[in-house]
Amino acid sequence: MFVLGIDPGLSRCGYGVVETVGRRQRALAAGVIRTSTDHAIPYRLAELQRELRSLIAEYEPAVVSIERVLFQQNASTVISVGQAIGIAMVEGVNAGCTVVEYSPNQVKEAVAGHGSASKKEMERMVQTLLGIKTPLRPVDAADAIALALCHIAHQPAGALR
Amino acid sequence: MFVLGIDPGLSRCGYGVVETVGRRQRALAAGVIRTSTDHAIPYRLAELQRELRSLIAEYEPAVVSIERVLFQQNASTVISVGQAIGIAMVEGVNAGCTVVEYSPNQVKEAVAGHGSASKKEMERMVQTLLGIKTPLRPVDAADAIALALCHIAHQPAGALR
Numbered sequence A, B: 001m002f003v004l005g006i007d008p009g010l011s012r013c014g015y016g017v018v019e020t021v022g023r024r025q026r027a028l029a030a031g032v033i034r035t036s037t038d039h040a041i042p043y044r045l046a047e048l049q050r051e052l053r054s055l056i057a058e059y060e061p062a063v064v065s066i067e068r069v070l071f072q073q074n075a076s077t078v079i080s081v082g083q084a085i086g087i088a089m090v091e092g093v094n095a096g097c098t099v100v101e102y103s104p105n106q107v108k109e110a111v112a113g114h115g116s117a118s119k120k121e122m123e124r125m126v127q128t129l130l131g132i133k134t135p136l137r138p139v140d141a142a143d144a145i146a147l148a149l150c151h152i153a154h155q156p157a158g159a160l161r
Helices: A041-059 A075-094 A104-112 A119-130 A139-153 B041-059 B075-094 B104-112 B119-130 B139-153
Strands: A002-007 A012-021 A024-034 A063-067 A098-102 B002-007 B012-021 B024-034 B063-067 B098-102
Touching: A002 A041, A002 A139, A012 A041, A012 A139, A024 A041, A024 A119, A024 A139, A041 A075, A041 B075, A063 A075, A063 A139, A075 A098, A075 B041, A075 B075, A098 A104, A098 A139, A104 A119, A104 A139, A119 A139, B002 B041, B002 B139, B012 B041, B012 B139, B024 B041, B024 B119, B024 B139, B041 B075, B063 B075, B063 B139, B075 B098, B098 B104, B098 B139, B104 B119, B104 B139, B119 B139
Parallel strands: A002 A063, A063 A098, B002 B063, B063 B098
Antiparallel strands: A002 A012, A012 A024, B002 B012, B012 B024
């Protein structure tokens, strides 16, 4: 099963594709979609849509796992993050994916074992779960991978093929 | 010129299509797209996208005029409104429309002449500008028409054909 994790944002949108084989996970792709602040928001959203669409077409994930944004977070960017989330959700639905959301705390709990995990702990756990030698960079890509891992951790063991 | 005004929302998204002929305006369509709270948000956004897409295909507006949501408004719905705005913006861009945003105060100023206009004053001015006998209903549809009228009011006189 392929899971696409998304750390949503308009200026920087992290993505990460994780493959599960039995109880092991492998990162197939991770990166950041950037849109230029030189352009107006509607055009930036359309660009984000095109990038996400081609990512989904390439990897055909079964699931798109998106960070749930809480109202308290990032007061100044909450609307543009909401816009980016909307685009990601619809691209997932239109491609036939299951679309799920997890809060930052759920991601920390699932990946590091407790909801108050630090950035460093999360980094190390993502590294361990993927069996890679150096921390995944950039950070938005690592956060997106953590979202994919969180969804995988929420599945009953038998469901992962 | 056709202008599609949008009062964005996930449960209720108002829309209104206004045609300008010289210095006169005529409402061609007005209504509300509703999505059911029985469905998960990604599916509701996809439904909203389909409805907006068919509306834009039918009327081929030159401009999509969307209410700019301020962070202070509707704390509990700001994220879902942001999601709906994102969908509307991208549908507009992908159809080749110019996409613009106006704040609630800009709409009041343009339509009623001052930023502190009451709901009742706005209703009456929309009625007067369209030359109709009864207030436009439902309210979300009237708000969307006001967004279209606001954009029209912002154009230099010669630009409206």
